[in-house]
Amino acid sequence: MLPIHKETHWVYKTAQITRIGWFIFHFFILVFLLLETTYFWLLLPLFFASFLIPQWSGHQQESLGVRHYPLLELIFSGVFLIVGCYLLGEYSSFLAYPALCAAIYSKPGKERKFLWLGFSVVPFLAVLAIGIEHLGLGVIDGFFFFGIGIAVAKVLEAEKKTKLLLEENRRQNQLLEEYAKQVEKVTLLEERNRLAKDLHDTIGHTYTSVIMGLDAASYLLEASPDKAKDQVERLSKVMRESLNEIRSHIHKISPYENREEATEQLQRIAREFSLHTSTEVEFHVSGSPEKGLSSQGKLTFVRCLQEALTNAVRHGQAKKVLITLKEENLNIVLEVKDNGRGNRNILQGYGIKGMKDRLESLQGGIHLESDENEGTKITCYIPVILGRLRGEVEEDDKSADCG
Numbered sequence: 001m002l003p004i005h006k007e008t009h010w011v012y013k014t015a016q017i018t019r020i021g022w023f024i025f026h027f028f029i030l031v032f033l034l035l036e037t038t039y040f041w042l043l044l045p046l047f048f049a050s051f052l053i054p055q056w057s058g059h060q061q062e063s064l065g066v067r068h069y070p071l072l073e074l075i076f077s078g079v080f081l082i083v084g085c086y087l088l089g090e091y092s093s094f095l096a097y098p099a100l101c102a103a104i105y106s107k108p109g110k111e112r113k114f115l116w117l118g119f120s121v122v123p124f125l126a127v128l129a130i131g132i133e134h135l136g137l138g139v140i141d142g143f144f145f146f147g148i149g150i151a152v153a154k155v156l157e158a159e160k161k162t163k164l165l166l167e168e169n170r171r172q173n174q175l176l177e178e179y180a181k182q183v184e185k186v187t188l189l190e191e192r193n194r195l196a197k198d199l200h201d202t203i204g205h206t207y208t209s210v211i212m213g214l215d216a217a218s219y220l221l222e223a224s225p226d227k228a229k230d231q232v233e234r235l236s237k238v239m240r241e242s243l244n245e246i247r248s249h250i251h252k253i254s255p256y257e258n259r260e261e262a263t264e265q266l267q268r269i270a271r272e273f274s275l276h277t278s279t280e281v282e283f284h285v286s287g288s289p290e291k292g293l294s295s296q297g298k299l300t301f302v303r304c305l306q307e308a309l310t311n312a313v314r315h316g317q318a319k320k321v322l323i324t325l326k327e328e329n330l331n332i333v334l335e336v337k338d339n340g341r342g343n344r345n346i347l348q349g350y351g352i353k354g355m356k357d358r359l360e361s362l363q364g365g366i367h368l369e370s371d372e373n374e375g376t377k378i379t380c381y382i383p384v385i386l387g388r389l390r391g392e393v394e395e396d397d398k399s400a401d402c403g
Contacts, residue, residue, distance in 0.1 A: 011156060015101050016055075022097045023051040039087045043080075050080040050098070070102035070115050078122040086129040095122060096141040103149020108157065112150065119146040180294070180362075187296055187361050210235050210242075262290040262298040263325060266305055266334070270323055273309045279321060281309075286326035292384035293332050300358045301325075301334050304366075304380045307351045308336035316340020316376055331364070331381040338377075342370045355380065 030047055034040045054072035077098040085091055099119040106112045119142035127135050213235045220228035267283050274281040293301070305323070312318040318340030326333050346368055348356070355378075356366050364382035 009156060011104070011152065015104050019051075019055070019097060019101050026094060034088075043084055043087065046076075046080045046083055050076040054098075070106045070111075073098045073102040074115060074118045074122070078118070078125075081122060082126045082129050085126040089130050091123075091127060091130065091136070091138050093138055093141050095119065096145045099142045099146040100149040100152075103146040104153050104156075106150070106153060116143070116146050116150070119143065183296075183361060187358075191299075210239060213238075262293050262301060265298060265302055266323070266325060269302065269305055269309070270321075277313055279309075279313055279319060281321045281323065283323045284325070286324065289325050289327045289332045292327060293382065294362075297332065297362055297382045300362060300364075300382065301332075301380065303358060304334060304355045304378075305336065307355055308378045308380075311351060312336070312338035312340055312376065316342065318375065327384070328381075330384050332384060334380040336378045336380075337375060339375045342372050342374045342376050344371055346370050346376070 027047070030040075030043065034043065053076050054069055077095055081092065081095050084094065102115060102119065103112075106115055120140075121142075123139040123142050127139055213231055217228045217231040217235070220231060263285050270281045270283045273279065290298075309321060312321050316338050318338035321336060321338045324333075324335040324337075326335075346352075352366070352368070359366050359380055359382060362382050364380065366381075367379040368376070369379075370376040
């Protein structure tokens with residue numbers, strides 16, 4: 001029998017079960033109305049053949065009977081219709097449901113067109129067998145029901161293609177997410193290597209200078225105590241500056257706890273900057289942008305905000321800075337606008353280039369706007385993380401799944 005147990009869609013299962021009901025219904029009609037006729041035993045084998053051969057000619061998906069099921073329905077159901085009409089002298093709609101089932105299981109292409117033509121011609125042959133005077137609307141049964149079956153088949157084919165596309169989309173999203181994680185790891189490793197070099201150069205240079213200075217001061221203690229005192233004070237100042245620089249590097253390695261949200265991290269930076277520089281800083285949040293940021297994205301926005309605030313005061317001499325964090329067009333956007341001097345031709349120094357490189361490594365970017373005496377606006381954006389997008393796709397998939 002057709003492998004109903006292997007069918008995954010309810011339409012195919014319903015079609016096969018209804019085909020069995022169609023057979024049983026016509027079997028009882030055949031028995032009750034024609035049992036006493038002389039040609040009953042001729043029609044009965046043809047009737048069973050019209051059902052059993054198409055249904056039981058194979059049970060594997062690739063078997064000959066399953067692959068050519070629509071053609072078998074046309075041949076055996078068509079022969080039974082023509083012979084039955086000839087013997088009964090009346091037209092029957094027996095071919096209607098076999099035509100519908102055949103169309104549902106038909107494959108796109110020329111074969112489907114030939115089958116449709118066949119199911120349209122057979123009813124005319126049955127009418128010719130009983131006389132042209134019996135011509136009526138019944139002759140369109142095959143054409144009409146096969147057309148309905150084709151419509152159902154096309155809907156099922158479109159649904160199958162949609163599922164395949166969604167599955168491929170999920171697979172691609174998964175690959176992209178894995179790739180993004182690898183990029184994040186590489187970026188973090190590069191950041192650690194850079195900071196390690198900075199610490200090495202800073203500490204090595206400072207400690208060498210201090211050691212040499214202390215050696216010189218030790219010789220001056222007896223000969224010139226005042227000069228030795230000045231030397232120690234200068235070395236003390238150098239060490240304090242070096243300590244602050246080392247703290248800054250360590251602060252950059254891990255500025256805040258990982259569990260802290262991006263909004264909280266950026267607000268803390270804004271508060272500290274305002275406190276230390278006496279600059280008025282306003283921070284606004286729109287929506288829940290932190291849900292779409294990866295850990296590397298948070299770190300990137302932290303670096304961008306630090307650089308933007310520093311430039312606003314150092315180069316723009318700004319007294320007020322407005323910070324906005326929001327989600328816009330599948331991007332997480334950080335805007336930093338100041339009321340400083342502004343400059344139409346902003347030179348992208350090391351800081352701006354560093355911000356650009358960080359953002360582009362996460363498929364993001366930076367946009368600068370500045371005019372004379374109008375201040376400067378820096379817009380940084382990073383795409384929403386793939387995991388969130390994949391969740392939205394899965395929700396859409398569930399809503400579109402009608403099978």
